[in-house]
Amino acid sequence: MPRRLPRRSLPRVPLLPVLAGLAGIVLAAASAAPVAADDDGGFTLKDPRITESSGLAASRLHPGIYWTHNDQDTGAYLYAVDSSTGRTVATITMTGVGTPRDVEAISIGPDNQIWVGDIGDNDGVTWPYVWIYRLPEPKELKDQTIRATQYVVKYSDGSRDAESMVVHPRTGRVYIIDKQEDGGHLYEGPAELSASGTNVYEPVAPVDLWATDAAFSPDGKRLAVRGYFGGILYDWNDGKIKRIQQLSVPLQRQGESVTYTTDGSKILYGTEGEGSTVVARDAPGGGTGGSASSSGGGGSEAAGGGGGGASSGFTAGALAVAAGVVVLWVLKRLRRRPS
Structure with missing residues (x-):
């Protein structure tokens, strides 16, 4: 272990x-x-309520819509943002869950199920367990209340901070990456989470980054992990992840989110702050994230993979x-x- x-x-x-x-x-x-010039396809969040956007997920049900959330909010809210205008077109209020603590991640799995990771440690609190929520993505984009399923999660090796949660687009299995300055681990939970018991997550592979978010490519073959200063693209390899290359992560005030576009051609990077900008970069390999080359996506321009150093081109x-x-x-x- x-x-x-x-x-x-x-x-x-x-x-x-x-x-x-x-x-x-x-x-x-x-x-x-x-500002970097290669951000074609990005957008700016116009909703003044979104001040701490900590997760981002591209909707497959509603093309051009991205789901986000604050890490701390006045309620259990999700926001659907139209990337063509940057405006919120629907606000979802989740019921059936407790009062959120520190919501750090969002991902869309099979059957258009939205998964939300309440997995952070705001205020330095060490939680004995964290929560994951699941709800169906609404077919109609309007302000509405949706009942979510809440799952209790514990780590096999003790409490920890985490900001990255991903759902495999083919298997629906939910993974978490913990946040450590010297690099963390990919944690794997049960193949199917239980809403009636505790779901124990085990570390299965090291992640060489101070991770703030992660995202699967649409085909599930690649895992993009971002930090504050850089990112790494991994070959999923059935969970036995293998490092492919660095990602060209934009410099942002507090880079907290990442997602692929639904066609896999771009990776979008978001940051906290009111009126924050989501920046799009070409995804290595393009398309659905199939074959990534060592030079694709300007990976050599990214900051150090360990999340610490700056390249000579800065x-x-x-x-x-x-x-x-x-x-x-x-x-x-x-x-x-x-x-």
């Missing part, structure tokens, strides 16, 4: 004023950084963005820790 990676303790209060000042400097520099503005993300994350973690 893969070893459990320890959580790192962060420095306390004396760093706070220094980091706050540094955040202002680097974010000011980042605002002047040029501009000063890009480095400022990356530094800003680090500072914001550290400040967020410091605020969450009890005094």
